[in-house]
Amino acid sequence: MARGRPSKKTHIVSAACELFTRQGYQGTSIDQVVNAAAVSKPTVYSNFPTKLVLWEQVLESLSVSAEQKLSETFVVCQQSESKHALTAWLTLWNTWVSKSEWLAVYRIFIGEQHKMSATSMKLFAQFEARLENVLLCWKDFYQVSDEVYQLLDAVTRRSLLLPALLKQPAISQADLLSELQPIIGRR
Template sequence: MGQGLSPRSEQKRQQIVQAASELFMQQGYLTTSMDEIAQQAGVSKQTVYAHFGSKDELFTYCVESKCVAAELQLDTLKGRDMRNVLTEFLLHFVDMIYSPEAIYVYRLCVSAAETHPQLSQRYFEAGPDRVHHHLANYLQQACIDGWIQLAEPEFAAEQLLLMARGLEHMRCELGLPCRETPQQRRLRIEQVLDLFLQGAQG
């Protein structure tokens, strides 16, 4: 939310962000003009520039706001029952990456990867890299505590996250309908975790 804005001004700001997000997603960054954004938001172009000094600034704000909306709460790795902890964490992780917000941010970054590589870098650091680092730390501590045995906890964390992601996620990224039910997702995650722990505890 913009700091120090009146309720009316904040409402216009949100209209601009909503309109820009839709147009960036539908048309891409390069082909979307500030005139179109203003028209769709129902405000003047001067109002758009008053809130956001440039299209770059507006685009960056749209991506960052969606990242916040889709952020994984990393305090889920708690408790002593490792299997239950990892099951809930992976379910939370998969729910997050399959969410419309996360898919939106991913597509938006891909669509502007050549013109705005810094957005992709920012998204990667705030999302995938952060989750991977957190899970790797948890697995490393589990090795220290003697719960599991892993030669490379960071690589193991990467494997676990990619297995949990599943092929169905590619369908979502391509705009195809997700066919996986919540029950099927939980079963798949439990099977992935069984396979992982079997190797880690063997």
Template structure:
């Protein structure tokens, strides 16, 4: 019986991830997770005593998945012969914001801060560290000074992440490229 628990637990987390992505934290109930995962309520509560614990577990799973995906994206950028720094930088950001579950994670943390525990903020810092470590690794490939990281990240966040979170038009690649080229060297 104990052998089935990890897969059942991960199944519950996957169901919760889907619901949190589609509905957010506030609108997702344990009852919905029970229905989506097709498990009993006691099964959910025996693994996750509160919705916050379930969300934190889901955020950890999303962070692990993001780490794998961003490592793959970085690797594919590194193997592209005609890649330049700015094109790769934009591609890595596009990969990051291209996943609805990542955008949902930002929305949940920003919109539900008052319901989160200090441990949630620590997990979110780990989540964001995936993007930052990927971007820093990309900068290293092109010998872009680390002192440029903050400004490059800030411009990219304003041009790409913020509009994506607000369902607004993202800054055009040519316009963003022009801005980043002046800042990267």
């Protein structure tokens, strides 16, 4: 392999990720992955014996990138001394819901969970844990109680994540801030 070029396996995972994001798990075929990656079918099958194995590799890749992006975002929030706790919270959540490929993970598991293996379910739990780990770092950094953290999480999931998954408009940031402000006041 030439230096600087991604491996065929990485290239296939990337092409599959784009397809799964646009079309879901059921709507994506190995033939489509073959065409999108511009590789042969034997090349795909030599790296990924089934579509489920390919999906699991995509999910692992998305988990790693999610953790990296959220961690970077949180470091920026920590370095910005003027960043209020709620502003940092919303920055993290807005980062999470802005990534179509991360939202696709939820959509696939909500709609096609019955097709997933125990390994896939474990990988989804790890994917969700990446978000929670960064949010728990936020909780510790801003010294927020468990009760307040759980309330913020519930309200934010309802106000930002759910509308993003349903492709509906989210509550305005100003309205969400006014809804969350009394909760954070309980610290």
